[in-house]
Amino acid sequence: NRVTSINLSSMSLSGSLPSNLNSLTQLTTLSLQSNSLSGPFPSLANLSSLQEIYLDTNNFTSIPSGCFQGLSSLKVLSMSQNIYLDPWFFPTELIQASSLVTLAAGNANLYGSLPDIFDSFPNLQNLRLSYNNFSGFLPKSFSGSGIQNLWLNNQQFGLSGTIEVLSNMTQLNQVWLHKNLFTGPIPDISKCETLFDLQLRDNQLTGIVPATLMSSTALQNVSLDNNKLQGPLPVFGSNVKKATFDGTNSFCQTKPGPCDPQVNTLLEVAGALGYPILLTESWEGNNACDGWSFIVCDTQGKVITVNFENKHFTGIISPAFANLTSLKNLVLKNNNLTGSIPANLLTLTQLQLLDVSNNNLSGEIPQFPYTVKLITTGNVLIGTTPSSGGGGGPPSGSGSNGTTPNGNPAPASGGSSVSPGMIAG
Numbered sequence: 001n002r003v004t005s006i007n008l009s010s011m012s013l014s015g016s017l018p019s020n021l022n023s024l025t026q027l028t029t030l031s032l033q034s035n036s037l038s039g040p041f042p043s044l045a046n047l048s049s050l051q052e053i054y055l056d057t058n059n060f061t062s063i064p065s066g067c068f069q070g071l072s073s074l075k076v077l078s079m080s081q082n083i084y085l086d087p088w089f090f091p092t093e094l095i096q097a098s099s100l101v102t103l104a105a106g107n108a109n110l111y112g113s114l115p116d117i118f119d120s121f122p123n124l125q126n127l128r129l130s131y132n133n134f135s136g137f138l139p140k141s142f143s144g145s146g147i148q149n150l151w152l153n154n155q156q157f158g159l160s161g162t163i164e165v166l167s168n169m170t171q172l173n174q175v176w177l178h179k180n181l182f183t184g185p186i187p188d189i190s191k192c193e194t195l196f197d198l199q200l201r202d203n204q205l206t207g208i209v210p211a212t213l214m215s216s217t218a219l220q221n222v223s224l225d226n227n228k229l230q231g232p233l234p235v236f237g238s239n240v241k242k243a244t245f246d247g248t249n250s251f252c253q254t255k256p257g258p259c260d261p262q263v264n265t266l267l268e269v270a271g272a273l274g275y276p277i278l279l280t281e282s283w284e285g286n287n288a289c290d291g292w293s294f295i296v297c298d299t300q301g302k303v304i305t306v307n308f309e310n311k312h313f314t315g316i317i318s319p320a321f322a323n324l325t326s327l328k329n330l331v332l333k334n335n336n337l338t339g340s341i342p343a344n345l346l347t348l349t350q351l352q353l354l355d356v357s358n359n360n361l362s363g364e365i366p367q368f369p370y371t372v373k374l375i376t377t378g379n380v381l382i383g384t385t386p387s388s389g390g391g392g393g394p395p396s397g398s399g400s401n402g403t404t405p406n407g408n409p410a411p412a413s414g415g416s417s418v419s420p421g422m423i424a425g
């Protein structure tokens, strides 16, 4: 003789719910959606038999703290369209609901960040949190989750950071991330074999539309408009019924087809830096010599200078710089670049200045000819790759550089702009 289910949906009910609702300890289903219930949300704490909660479309005004504690059997929490709720944070006590399949709380005045607790929900399939005020990054624990239906679109402030984690959410069917502040490139979604609906419009995504997205055979509708995407105009297969990619994007041409080789090379350079937004705003069109920031060309339309001084760039120095065969000056100083100086830069016969000072580079320094002014100061780890063999003699000829004659790294401080190679010379 215990109540196990309450179903009063769409009954034009108003007024508030009793605060002791959770004395119905055998309750498994609570359906009160589509009424005008107001006042505080009922505390449901410790209703360990409760499996399904439907409280959508009401006029509740607040969520008591700890309301969702101890809901160890919960499968569905659906409470979207509660627009009068006081702003509240994502309820982290839900981690006790380890059988959760559906969490829907769209348009419910949630704010703050999405907590990194999604590895607590191995069965979660539907996460619908559109039209709230979330900010911050996508949680790392999305990676490997079984989420199929991910709706995080139209956040008032906006979620930010990259959407890289999507590449490891292999069960995704429908992804709505539009109207946020996401940055960085579209990830490789080739492992998301059932993804049919991908809405990424109205963000600040950069980089080239990946070939793996265009070749996906599951995709049916995709929106990429109003981002900062670069490279060739995307071309999708016939399985895609609806694709939009206009607006603020910076594709190299208005019709499909490859970009100019110099544009390709510079996009590859930008890719090695994670496609920073700064390298999309002015890098528009198919001519790198037409007003692109940080680029100087000669009269033949060949790039002779790339200057990224002081841009807070992270990432690596792209070997693609070697394709800019007329390059004379490459200035990368005062950034946070890691990795090593690509050896193929030695093929740049016109190179006069390579300034990589004040970064975080490591590895061996290629042996540039004395005609190259090389500045590597302020890279604590540079030259730390152990040199092979103890042959010992000072480098001979004009080609040596980078380490001091005794094999130690070049001094990291002092600010001298004279390279050891020049001293040796």
Ligand SMILES: *[C@@H]1O[C@H](CO)[C@@H](O)[C@H](O)[C@H]1NC(C)=O
Pocket: 014, 015, 036, 037, 038, 058, 059
């Ligand atoms: C609930 O909200 C609706 C509109 O969102 C309003 O028309 C209705 O009067 C409200 N009901 C109560 C009881 O406040």
Ligand SMILES: *[C@@H]1O[C@H](CO)[C@@H](O)[C@H](O)[C@H]1NC(C)=O
Pocket: 043, 045, 046, 069, 070
């Ligand atoms: C739920 O159970 C826990 C542990 O038994 C207890 O500490 C807590 O007070 C209970 N909460 C409510 C609202 O009954």
Ligand SMILES: *[C@@H]1O[C@H](CO)[C@@H](O)[C@H](O)[C@H]1NC(C)=O
Pocket: 087, 111, 112, 133, 135, 156, 157
């Ligand atoms: C939305 O969230 C942001 C960031 O947390 C906050 O500054 C802002 O006040 C919130 N807006 C509203 C209307 O609550």
Ligand SMILES: *[C@@H]1O[C@H](CO)[C@@H](O)[C@H](O)[C@H]1NC(C)=O
Pocket: 197, 199, 220, 221
């Ligand atoms: C994408 O397609 C699916 C199925 O055709 C449809 O249900 C969904 O609403 C579409 N999404 C958008 C944003 O148009």
Ligand SMILES: *[C@@H]1O[C@H](CO)[C@@H](O)[C@H](O)[C@H]1NC(C)=O
Pocket: 261, 264, 265, 266, 268, 320, 323
């Ligand atoms: C750079 O040059 C190499 C060799 O000519 C070529 O294979 C490669 O596609 C070029 N890369 C870019 C980004 O242009």
Ligand SMILES: *[C@@H]1O[C@H](CO)[C@@H](O)[C@H](O)[C@H]1NC(C)=O
Pocket: 311, 312, 313, 334, 335, 336
């Ligand atoms: C490098 O990164 C660190 C930490 O992220 C930051 O404090 C520093 O300002 C950055 N330096 C430059 C030159 O961008």
Ligand SMILES: *[C@@H]1O[C@H](CO)[C@@H](O)[C@H](O)[C@H]1NC(C)=O
Pocket: 336, 338, 339, 360
């Ligand atoms: C420099 O890079 C190393 C890894 O290569 C990293 O551990 C270290 O934190 C970086 N230092 C700065 C100041 O960014």
